[in-house]
Amino acid sequence: MATSDTLYAQIADSLATSIRSGALRRGERMPSVRRVARERNVSLATATQAYRALEDARLVEARPRSGYFVAARPSPIAEPQASRPPLAAQVVDRSTLAAQVLRLAEDPGVISFGAACPSAELFDADRLRRAVTRTALRQRHALARYVHPPGHDDARRAVARHALRLGCTLDPQRLLLTNGCLESIALCLRAVTQPGDVVALESPTYFGFLEILEQLQLKALEIPTDPRHGLSVDALQLALDTQPVKAVVVVPTLSNPLGATMPLAERRRLAQLAAARGLPVIEDAIYHDFAGDDERRRAVRSFDATGHVMLCSSFSKTVAPGLRLGWVDAGRWHARVQRLKATTSGGQSSIVELAVAELLSQPGLEAGLRTLRQRVAQCVDEARELIAASFPAGTSATDPSGGFILWVELPEQVDSMRLYEACLDERIVVAPGMLFSASERYRHCIRLGVGGAWDAAAQRALRRVGEIATDLAQRAAGAPRAPAFHLGMLP
Ligand SMILES: Cc1ncc(COP(=O)(O)O)c(C=O)c1O
Structure with missing residues (x-):
């Protein structure tokens, strides 16, 4: 039996089909919310929700006191339109x-x-090599010692210092070092989901996330995005009202593939939403260092007072692609994520961790x-x-x-x-x-x-x-x- 959760999506789908087929033409007035509710035998709230979904998909526009209209033909501008993912989880x-x-x-x-x-x-290979060599010489016994998570204390302190750039004061004791950002994300997803669960993410999204979802048998609920401002928090909120979303994965700064950057106010709203709904938000901060100013670098996590934002990143794109060092502060799921890491891949080489720590503390980093x-x-x-x-x-x-x-x-x-x-x-x-x-x-x-x-x-x-x-x-x-x-x- 269809539930009201899917009813709004079904209505939005059928109206979208009429728009795309040309049955409802650009600029034409859409049937009123009341009429849709009456004809489809649903509540006004469900009909309104369907229209909001169409609005988020930029298929209709609301005009004050006049109702909804089929959206005008997009002007031939250089930038793509907001994304229009399917309304149901895939x-x-x-x-x-x-x-x-x-x-x-x-x-x-x-x-x-x-x-x-x-x-x-684009990387100074000699500088990287020198950092690794110096570390190996200094840590004479490191290669002979077995390593366990969460990672070397000095390296975790260096990462916590680096995270100040993201507006976050992280406790090094709660930081877990990983084999890269993707491992951090996978661990977070495993900590908060079960096979069959729905995970919301940006549309379009980084295919690495989709591959993790596939392996963990999770469903992807793609949320509309704006090519400049990234994830639509409004659309996410709507999705949360109607679908059993268990976690959100988001790249707020310079997302992949759009390169979109969420405005600060939206980051704050996302953190508030996570707290209000008890929803794990897995934040990928891998591209934050490509943003030149503090504001765009600031993480959603910096607005999180309840530990619902799990912050993941790595140095794969900026400091040392070949050293593969990532990290995660999993907030309230910290202990679970650490256990999962221990049984999945153990720890990384301390030489790698400490070499990255040295690179992070060099005056030439900035x-x-x-x-x-x-x-x-x-x-x-x-x-x-x-x-x-x-x-x-x-x-x-x-x-x-x-x-x-x-x-x-x-x-x-x-x-x-x-x-x-x-x-x-x-x-x-x-x-x-x-x-x-x-x-x-x-x-x-x-x-x-x-x-x-x-x-x-x-x-x-x-x-x-x-x-x-x-x-x-x-x-x-x-x-x-x-x-x-x-x-x-x-x-
Ligand atoms: C958004 C995003 N997250 C994570 C990764 C992978 O990070 P890592 O190599 O540190 O695992 C990539 C790589 O393209 C990416 O674009």
Whole structure:
């Protein structure tokens, strides 16, 4: 039997279908909330909820005292629209595509825009090597000693000091060091969910999260996002009212793949929501150091007074990609997460932990991060110009306030899997959009990591991606449209 939880989604789905099919045209007045309630035999609250979901999906607009209207045609601006994920939770079904994209990113024979990490040339390899060597010499017995979680005290103190940049005063005793941010996230999810549970996350989202959800047999509830401001807390609130969400995973600063950054007020609201609902919020702060100012770096956790925000991060993107050191302060679930870590992967090498601690305490750290930010910002600017010049008409691209990831929405008829394959034939790798959703929603999108070596070959390769996409767009324009790929989502 359908519950009221799903009723609103069903109504929103059927109205969305009418809009997308053209039965309800842009600018046209929608049936009133009362009429929908009467005709569908539901309460006014359920009909209102359906409209709110359509509003969040930017399919309708509310006009004061006039009701709801089909949203106006989006203007041909450079940035993508807010996301419109399906309204119901999806069973996650990831293919081996993500693994292939990541493997190819390491292949020296290809030019890769597939990875979300600055390339090795942007790091001072000698400085990293010296830190590891010095630590190994200083800690003469470290390699002969067995290690257990939560990690070396000195390293945890260094991480706690670093977290001050996020506006957080963390107790080093409650910090757990891990094998990377993804391990931190997986441990947090395992601590607060059971197979079959629903987890809310941004749409589009980082495919690593979807893979964890798949492995833990969790369902993904994708929440609409704005390309600049990230997760819609309003939409999340609505989802919490109607669906049994057990945890939220969020990347508030420079999310992956949108590069969106949540406004401070929204971070505060999210922390308040977590406290009010007793909801675990798993915050991924991996890109915070790519934000140049304290405000954008400030974590949701800094607003959390009740321990509901589990803060995860690592130094994989900023300090030492190859050392793989992550950390988590799991708030009220700290003890559970620590037990899970002990039985999953034990501890990391103290040499790694202490080398990162040394790198974090070096006076050149801030200057190094600033240089990294500037270098990737320049790549992003040039890549955006190149996209504007060589991608098909109708393409939009994000304009992130930092980091090195671009989300590109191609004209709808361009199938990014075909683009991926055609590019691969020319030894170029892009990340196809369908990787970033459990519902295969973003089939006409690609993610480009442009923090690599931004040389003439890379620029030529990106121009070539645009040419191939233009060719695909032109060929698809006349041809009958391929059926949309969908797994029980809106058509
Ligand atoms: C948002 C986000 N979180 C986590 C990770 C993985 O972090 P780590 O390599 O530290 O496990 C990535 C890597 O792309 C990411 O984009």
